[in-house]
Amino acid sequence: MNKQQQRPFFEPAISMVRRIPSGKVATYGQISILVSNSVQKARAVGYALAALSEEEAQEVPWWRVMNKQGRISNPRARPRGALQQQLLEDEGVIFEEGQVDLDEFGWEGV
């Protein structure tokens, strides 16, 4: 728990990801803007999810977070990438050529 203080950006970002409703997807830049009002910290958001343990992954819908292109980021480095698409499709998100239409499934935020 004390680690939160060491991560001024990690925890807020994770908390925001948890707010993403089912059937919707958010981009790293989206989360970055919501928590810090800056899109430039998007990389830190991705890193925050990458640092999630399996335990945290159960509570955090990391699969609803993707890049601005509406595409799963670095799927080759993560076998879970296939799972991510499967989970999203199970929630009603439609993949088109391995790509999601953010204009339709993009999370508007709070």
Add this chain to the structure above:
DNA sequence: CTTCTGACTGGGA
């Protein structure tokens, strides 16, 4: 201490 890398984004060529 410095340097590099990474689940990113935006702009320019």
Add this chain to the structure above:
DNA sequence: GTCCCAGCCAGAA
């Protein structure tokens, strides 16, 4: 469509 560059945060060497 591609490629390159600059900026941000966190961790590893």
